[in-house]
Amino acid sequence: MIEINELIGVVKDSGVCGAGGAGFPSYGKIDVRAKTIILNCAECEPLLRLHRQVLEKYPYEILSTLYQMALSIGCDQVIIGVKEAYKHTVEAVHAHLRSFPIISIGLLPEVYPAGDEVVLIHELTGKVVPPGSIPIQVGVAVFNVETVFNIYQALNMKRPVTHKFVTITGEVKAPCTRYVPLGMTVESVVALAGGVTVENPVYLLGGPMTGNLGGKDDLITKTSNAIIVLPENHLVVQKKRRNTQISMKRAMASCCQCEMCTDLCPRNLLGHPIQPHLFMRAATSGSTQDVGTFLNTFFCCSCGLCEMYSCNQDLTPRTLITEYKGGLRANGVKPPKVEPAPVKKARSLRRVPISRLRARLGLDIYNVKAPLDESYIIADHVRIKTSQHIGAPAVPIVKAGDLVKEGQKIGEAAENALSLPVHASIDGVVTSVSAQEIEIKTR
Ligand code: SF4
Ligand code: SF4
The missing domain is CATH 3.10.20.600 (Ubiquitin-like (UB roll))
Known part of the structure; x- marks a missing residue:
């Protein structure tokens, strides 16, 4: 069994962060408070395929790595969260479950956003992560499929990302x-x-x-x-190209307070105090009487359901909330401490089927x-960003003219900060280095 500090060291030195989403450094999730590890194979965004494909191709590698991680951390259980609709992937996992007694499979419905960590944890354990908290506060650590595959490669093949x-x-x-x-x-x-x-x-x-x-x-x-x-x-391009100022004007003119955005909001359905229709009313009227409505924007997970699916007036609650939330953060405002309300009884009826979402988009x-x-x-040329994760960028340790090999460390994690190193992805010569990028060309 690998000792937890060694596991943390290998994962950090190999540059592993969440393979998707915000890119949180994975070593930061390896925590003795975790009693459950969840493998996130919800992959709920329409058209994406990679995570279910990787789990179908490498089930033993991924399950054995999760088992190793659970032993190191001291977890009681590992749950493979995968959509029932991914039949080949589910079969591939089932074929190896008997080898790992603490690992079970949790089948997820074909809805959006099943992969949001707060939603995923509730679907698989019944727990609700409190508003503004992170999964470890309910004793859970969530990793997606490719992240665990990267940890497998780091542990067993000494291969960084x-x-x-x-x-x-x-x-x-x-x-x-x-x-x-x-x-x-x-x-x-x-x-x-x-x-x-x-x-x-x-x-x-x-x-x-x-x-x-x-x-x-x-x-x-x-x-x-x-x-x-x-x-x-x-349609998706048109929606993504909308201008925020015009969106605000459109919201002033046509938000009818139908509440559909709130009724279908996945965080609101779990009892978190985000109510996009109230935010739209307050923001468009210029009212500052209810400060709580603005502070509650911290509890939006930016899933986009309200503006890509729910709103019948084609308004943009997510975009406006995100902009507002960014302004609060920039001014040093912190999320308020609040307890969640009970999970809404209608939740199971209000989850949005992927098929309907895909069709509507x-x-x-x-x-x-x-x-x-x-x-x-074979790539003849790459530009490696020093910041591919949440936290401080890597600090380059090579200079123009250096010869590098695939897998060689070219940027060191910043000291005394949440950070990760970066590695060369091809063999070649370093042609330029800046604080943001390291360019490599084949010789
Ligand atoms: S769904 Fe649209 S129109 Fe209805 S309250 Fe929300 S933003 Fe306003
Ligand atoms: S993006 Fe919209 S639907 Fe999603 S959590 Fe935020 S307010 Fe709710």
């Missing part, structure tokens, strides 16, 4: 999931899927709900889950297979 599984889909010739070197450009990764099939393609980086529009020169990082290519006039035509292809990719 140099590559990322990315689903490339939408308007491309051959949708697929590839294992690509960090630091490749979006354009070069899309070429691996045969190139685009529309004029003026728009690149959505991440899922349709929480991803952002990017450009062809954007770089693959440790959190890049997907590139979805869409035509310019696609006009994504059904892109709901095709994107097979996992792990063939080696």
Whole structure:
């Protein structure tokens, strides 16, 4: 059994952070207060494929790593949270469960956002993470599939994080999931899927709900889950391009206080005090009488359901809440301490089916297979970002002209801060170094 401090050291030194989402350094989640580990294979964003594919391909590697982690941390149980709809993945996990008595499987419904940690924990354990708290406060640590795969490689192959599984889909010739070197450009990764099939393609980086529009020169990082290519006039593109000031004016004119955004809000349904319809009323009227409505914006998880699905006036509660919340943080305001209300009785009836979400967003035509292809990719040029995780950026330890090998550390974790190192993703020569990026070209 690996001792917990050694596990923390290996995970940190290998540069492992959450492979998706915000990229929280994984060593920070290895905590003796965790009594349960949950593997997050909800993958609830429409069109994404990679996590279920990796778990289907590497079930033993992932389960054995979770088992090792549980022993080191002192956890009583491990739950594999996977959607019942991912039948091949569920079968692959079942085939290995008998080898690991503390590991069980928890089947999730095909709803959005099943992968939000607070929702996931409630679905699998019945616990509610208090508003503003993190999972460890209810004794749970959540890791997604690729993160555990990266820990497996770090522990068993001494391989740091140099590559990322990315689903490339939408308007491309051959949708697929590839294992690509960090630091490749979006354009070069899309070429691996045969190139685009529309004029003026728009690149959505991440899922349709929480991803952002990017450009062809954007770089693959440790959190890049997907590139979805869409035509310019696609509904999702139009929604993502909305201007905040105009959105506020539209909200002033047409928010009818129907409360649909609150009725379907997944955090509100779990008893958290976020009520987007009240925020919209207060923000659009300029009223500051109810300060609590503004402070409660801290409890929005930015899932996007309110503005991508719920609002019948096509308004943007999430965007406005996010902007407001950012302003509070910038001014040093902290989330208030509040107890959750009881879970809403209607919750099970108000979860949003993925099929309906996909249809409403006009994504059904892109709901095709994107097979996992792990063939080696030769990249002639990468730009490795020093900040691919939450926390302080890595500090470069190479200079222009240095020769580096794939897997070699090129940036050290910042001292006395939450931080991670970065490693070369290809063999080559360092051609430029800045505080933000390290460029490597093959010789
Ligand atoms: S769903 Fe839209 S119109 Fe209804 S209260 Fe929320 S923001 Fe206003
Ligand atoms: S984005 Fe909207 S639906 Fe999601 S948690 Fe925030 S307010 Fe609720």
